[in-house]
Amino acid sequence: MRRRDLIAAGPATLLAGVADATDRRAPEAVTVDVRRDFGARGDGIADDWQAIENAGLHLGQLGGGSMYFPAGRYRLGSVGKNITIRNNVRYFGDGHASVIIGSNAAFISPKGAAFGRSSYADYRYFTVRDIAAGDRELEFASAADAAQFKPGDIVIARSKDAIVTPGDVLPYYVEMNRVAAVAGNRIVLEDAIDDGWRGLLAANVTQDVVQGYCIHDLRIECEDGYPFFIQGSYKSVIRNCWTRGMALACFNGFTRSTAHDIIAEVSWRPDRTSASVFEIETGCVRANFHDIDVYMAGSARAGERYPVFYCQEFSRRTALRNVRIAAAGTDLGNVFEVMSGGHRFENIEVTARSVDKVLDYWVREPERYQLGELGLAMSHLTIETSDPTIGFNHGFILHCDYPDGEVRNVTIADCEVRARGIRPERNLIWFYKGRHRNILFDGVRGPGQVAMDASGAERPSGVPASGAPAPPLSEVVLRHCAFTRLASPEMLAHARYIDCRRIDAQPAAAVMAAPGAVWSADKPRLQLAFPLVADMTICCGDVVSIKISAWAEAPSFPAHVRIRVMGAEALTVDLAPASATEIDIDLAVTFFGGAFHQPERFTVAGPVRTRPGAGPSWTSFTGKVDRRPANLVEVSAWIDKPAGLAAGITVKSARIAFCEVERDA
Numbered sequence: 001m002r003r004r005d006l007i008a009a010g011p012a013t014l015l016a017g018v019a020d021a022t023d024r025r026a027p028e029a030v031t032v033d034v035r036r037d038f039g040a041r042g043d044g045i046a047d048d049w050q051a052i053e054n055a056g057l058h059l060g061q062l063g064g065g066s067m068y069f070p071a072g073r074y075r076l077g078s079v080g081k082n083i084t085i086r087n088n089v090r091y092f093g094d095g096h097a098s099v100i101i102g103s104n105a106a107f108i109s110p111k112g113a114a115f116g117r118s119s120y121a122d123y124r125y126f127t128v129r130d131i132a133a134g135d136r137e138l139e140f141a142s143a144a145d146a147a148q149f150k151p152g153d154i155v156i157a158r159s160k161d162a163i164v165t166p167g168d169v170l171p172y173y174v175e176m177n178r179v180a181a182v183a184g185n186r187i188v189l190e191d192a193i194d195d196g197w198r199g200l201l202a203a204n205v206t207q208d209v210v211q212g213y214c215i216h217d218l219r220i221e222c223e224d225g226y227p228f229f230i231q232g233s234y235k236s237v238i239r240n241c242w243t244r245g246m247a248l249a250c251f252n253g254f255t256r257s258t259a260h261d262i263i264a265e266v267s268w269r270p271d272r273t274s275a276s277v278f279e280i281e282t283g284c285v286r287a288n289f290h291d292i293d294v295y296m297a298g299s300a301r302a303g304e305r306y307p308v309f310y311c312q313e314f315s316r317r318t319a320l321r322n323v324r325i326a327a328a329g330t331d332l333g334n335v336f337e338v339m340s341g342g343h344r345f346e347n348i349e350v351t352a353r354s355v356d357k358v359l360d361y362w363v364r365e366p367e368r369y370q371l372g373e374l375g376l377a378m379s380h381l382t383i384e385t386s387d388p389t390i391g392f393n394h395g396f397i398l399h400c401d402y403p404d405g406e407v408r409n410v411t412i413a414d415c416e417v418r419a420r421g422i423r424p425e426r427n428l429i430w431f432y433k434g435r436h437r438n439i440l441f442d443g444v445r446g447p448g449q450v451a452m453d454a455s456g457a458e459r460p461s462g463v464p465a466s467g468a469p470a471p472p473l474s475e476v477v478l479r480h481c482a483f484t485r486l487a488s489p490e491m492l493a494h495a496r497y498i499d500c501r502r503i504d505a506q507p508a509a510a511v512m513a514a515p516g517a518v519w520s521a522d523k524p525r526l527q528l529a530f531p532l533v534a535d536m537t538i539c540c541g542d543v544v545s546i547k548i549s550a551w552a553e554a555p556s557f558p559a560h561v562r563i564r565v566m567g568a569e570a571l572t573v574d575l576a577p578a579s580a581t582e583i584d585i586d587l588a589v590t591f592f593g594g595a596f597h598q599p600e601r602f603t604v605a606g607p608v609r610t611r612p613g614a615g616p617s618w619t620s621f622t623g624k625v626d627r628r629p630a631n632l633v634e635v636s637a638w639i640d641k642p643a644g645l646a647a648g649i650t651v652k653s654a655r656i657a658f659c660e661v662e663r664d665a
Helices: 011-015 049-062 454-458 489-494
Strands: 031-033 043-047 065-069 072-075 089-093 098-101 105-108 126-128 137-139 154-159 162-165 168-171 174-183 186-189 200-204 214-222 226-230 237-245 249-251 258-268 278-280 288-298 309-311 319-339 343-362 376-385 392-399 406-418 427-433 435-445 449-452 473-479 496-498 511-513 525-532 543-552 559-565 568-575 581-595 598-605 608-611 620-624 631-639 649-659
Touching (some): 049 089, 105 214, 427 435, 525 649, 543 631, 568 581
Parallel strands (some): 278 309, 343 392, 376 406, 406 435
Antiparallel strands (some): 511 649, 525 631, 543 649, 581 598, 581 608
């Protein structure tokens, strides 16, 4: 949609009868009432678009001002009749009582839907030198090129390389800024450049970008569209609004702008096209969204479950915090679909019937996309699903699908996925494709496994001079995480685990005997029993530790300590009648063989010492894992004595505990 498609009549017709058309007061002093001054009805029936457009053209001629919507219902009659946002205009009403009823969209920017990816090819471009982070200038080939700009203009710098599809140009880099001054063949920028880039073109896009507006205290309803479809915005604010539609907003080039304190109702229907709730598209740099509540209902068409939050290619440094998505009856696709760009998400709550993926995070091809090092910071995210059979398919997925590609600099902290049911193929954390470096998962919890795509470990790219393949994971740490299991030995070999644990069907906490307890049975008696239940996750390398320290005071009869593991007798320590005898047992039951998360055998090994004496002649025991019954690790003790005799084995300490292979104290 272009502006000429939205305006039905020429400026002279639109301004005919405008109240105070010659008023030239300072923009901040000018406030117009769309009902009183421009004849809007506000009854929810009449088409008020023409009156609102007249008011906007009037304020546009003045250079800005305020447009007031008194309590009422203002209808925009048909598709293409939208409110064009203009520079330095404040749009406001009486809160919930001031309602704007849109068709396909309500508020749009000057060039409608055409700014950005579908219009980048149309501008007149000039070559500029490479830039570095922190630069405040763009240097052109000549002063004549720089003279195409003046202070207050909006300039975009974009990469020469682009993906070209019919009607679209998608640069790998877009930076929007405002011109502060022109000096020779340079233009001075209002804000420092965030990121460096090689191979740039620059264009003047002032006529297509709206600056300095504010929209607040309005209710915006668009049953079949976007309340906000803003495709070119610079340093502007949307706040204190209520919305209803198939989405909340589609932003393109929403640069250094903010939307906050919004309550949105989003309805998906299978008989119409759905959309992402938040669509953050090309050129959105330093967009800030916070304190937003979204209430979702309905369902999307089959195969059209769009992401809730979509940070599209070439957006950067988006901040999203204090957002709640209430969609208890809705099946969601991806909650986050994000491309690398230095984004930061904090304090997000999502309730849904089911979720396909929590986060799909990906990095574009490294040779052209020079900003792949811009990672992601996500913290305090809670996802809760209610469907007992689906819940969620995957949690946090990281991937780069290009040869020699690498996912870098990602921190995901204090995030939890709450879902019913356990499915062994569900991935909580999935290093899907490519290499990964400097990745931290800290306090991530949920019923799913930690997995790595098998091809990642075998990828031939990244082979250094030594000929050894580069590891798929480098500086990857999981700390304080809770998950179902590790899915592969590669995942164990290439990442570091600090105080992680598994959460499904875990054995009881460590069992122990009280210090000073006396084992004095006259026949074998079970003293300690540690359960290894049939359906718990046991990985190769997991260990059950058995530590016993005790003594028998000058027994006149033989004393015995027996260790049984999963029904098999592994070791019996016999203490012959003698002077006071001490015993120390430090055994490890280690699982191995077969699939990584389905070991077939176990071995029992460790030192056994008696004093005085050299200890038993024993090295180790190997047994077979039978997962069908509920198994035990058992410690029995007894003394061959008459039943009434008080002699026994006195315990200093006795403990059996399970330690996952990934735990790193």
